Amino acid sequence: MKKRDLTCIVCPKGCSLCVTLSDEGRVVNVEGFTCPRGKEYAEKECTHPERCVTSTVRTADGFVVPCKTARTVPKESVFRVMDAINHTVAPAAVHVGDVLIQDVAGTGVSVVATANKEI
Amino acid sequence: MIEVLKKKLVVIGGGPAGMAAAVAAYEKGERDILILERDTALGGILRQCIHNGFGLHRFGEELTGPEYAYRYEKQVKDLGIPYMLDTMVIEVSPDRTVTAMNKEHGIFRIQAGAIVLAMGCRERPKGALNIAGTRPAGIYTAGTAQKFVNMKGYMPGREVVILGSGDIGLIMARRMTLEGAKVKAVLELLPYSGGLARNIEQCLHDFDIPLKLSHTVIEIHGKERLEGVTVAAVDENRRPIPETAEYIPCDTLLLSCGLIPENELTRGAGIPLDRVTGGAVVDEDRECEIPGIFAAGNVLHVHDLVDYVSEEAKIAGEAAVKFLRGETEKSVSIALKADGKVRYTVPQIIKSVKDTKVYFRVADVYRDKKLVIRDGEKILLSKKKPKFAPGEMETVTLTAEMLKNLSNCQLNFAIED
Numbered sequence: 001m002k003k004r005d006l007t008c009i010v011c012p013k014g015c016s017l018c019v020t021l022s023d024e025g026r027v028v029n030v031e032g033f034t035c036p037r038g039k040e041y042a043e044k045e046c047t048h049p050e051r052c053v054t055s056t057v058r059t060a061d062g063f064v065v066p067c068k069t070a071r072t073v074p075k076e077s078v079f080r081v082m083d084a085i086n087h088t089v090a091p092a093a094v095h096v097g098d099v100l101i102q103d104v105a106g107t108g109v110s111v112v113a114t115a116n117k118e119i
Numbered sequence: 120m121i122e123v124l125k126k127k128l129v130v131i132g133g134g135p136a137g138m139a140a141a142v143a144a145y146e147k148g149e150r151d152i153l154i155l156e157r158d159t160a161l162g163g164i165l166r167q168c169i170h171n172g173f174g175l176h177r178f179g180e181e182l183t184g185p186e187y188a189y190r191y192e193k194q195v196k197d198l199g200i201p202y203m204l205d206t207m208v209i210e211v212s213p214d215r216t217v218t219a220m221n222k223e224h225g226i227f228r229i230q231a232g233a234i235v236l237a238m239g240c241r242e243r244p245k246g247a248l249n250i251a252g253t254r255p256a257g258i259y260t261a262g263t264a265q266k267f268v269n270m271k272g273y274m275p276g277r278e279v280v281i282l283g284s285g286d287i288g289l290i291m292a293r294r295m296t297l298e299g300a301k302v303k304a305v306l307e308l309l310p311y312s313g314g315l316a317r318n319i320e321q322c323l324h325d326f327d328i329p330l331k332l333s334h335t336v337i338e339i340h341g342k343e344r345l346e347g348v349t350v351a352a353v354d355e356n357r358r359p360i361p362e363t364a365e366y367i368p369c370d371t372l373l374l375s376c377g378l379i380p381e382n383e384l385t386r387g388a389g390i391p392l393d394r395v396t397g398g399a400v401v402d403e404d405r406e407c408e409i410p411g412i413f414a415a416g417n418v419l420h421v422h423d424l425v426d427y428v429s430e431e432a433k434i435a436g437e438a439a440v441k442f443l444r445g446e447t448e449k450s451v452s453i454a455l456k457a458d459g460k461v462r463y464t465v466p467q468i469i470k471s472v473k474d475t476k477v478y479f480r481v482a483d484v485y486r487d488k489k490l491v492i493r494d495g496e497k498i499l500l501s502k503k504k505p506k507f508a509p510g511e512m513e514t515v516t517l518t519a520e521m522l523k524n525l526s527n528c529q530l531n532f533a534i535e536d
Binding site: 007012016063 | 166169170171172175181183185186189268269270271272297298315316317319320321324325423424511
């Protein structure tokens, strides 16, 4: 058995979590959470951590628009996702929610625009 | 001849506070509203805050800054609330005359029935920090760098040191790292970070960026372009300890050393300011000491979360409509006094008896202490918490019941064992 201390990143409260892991790495117990999402975060963080990636995409007319992964992606894929975003050119006009990349870096998650841009 | 318009409600600033105040006023029935915004679009600083984490309280989901702004922008546009962009307000007078200018109208005046001040805040600049050394290119406030990267698509540099661990600095540490820069360290003068715990975790720990607490930059090096900084630990009086000096090569220094409410217009109108918050002294309606002028959002006090900005702006917008209708009821005058460990409260004064949510901030990190609110000797409310931190704004609600039967015209806010 081993213990791991985490800071929850689900909301701005930033609860201090303590996770007990079995020798095989299974989550045995979580303490310190104040909501169900915190418990879920602790379990995920110790087994398959995920993050939302936010960045900007270049547009065809040379500007940038902000974007995000529509869901969280595996933490180890974050820089591959960034690479894919930086090799993408978005149309000159985009709308909030437009899909800019489908299945980014093989994660099964799409990258969507988070702001409007007119030509 | 200067053009003079007449408007019931003028909102100065089209960021999250201004838009929320205008929408709230509209929903209360006011139609004669005008938002004045100096930038080219509505949305304020949220437009460049492309990271997520906004809106959990307000919308129950995690949004990025531009998405949060868009929710309000859409409401403003759908409701048909008038706004002027590229319009700079240059003066607010105590009789509620607003002087502004833009390309279309030149200089013009608006006689307003009520005004909501929602100008936001700006970053503490380098000049205010007194760092020794040369003055090369490559030194930016974190927010300026954020604008370059997120709105213009330019990287300010490749090897970065960040001074100050405010949230914008932490967010930029991650952003620059994601875009391929090497962030060598984040330095914080204080023994604790002013940023949210979640941002230390997801912006620094995720990328193994060291956070050096009780450290500062003591010298800047480089002639044309920044070449490096000398950093050192500081003692308990925040004085650098020379033996700990260390040279870090870098081409970029970002400063994230606090935000200052932008109150030039407020001061010009003769509205009294709170020396601690840097914003106006207000009552529970967010009304300043000049009747009919209200303030909300970061111009009033710097918030951690935009959700609270929206909440506060709604109070101000609704109260402005009540004022316009002559329905304002001010029956008492209760001063809220902070003991110093509680740094400030907003509102600073209560003028009507109703349930009132009080925002406050503490001066230092306090563990296992309680907030005690006293009416003279009598304890009105006591609330224990495992941790109070300066980086996290706290709230407490004073009920109408509590406010009804006070023996004194002052309530004392204190942090105690």
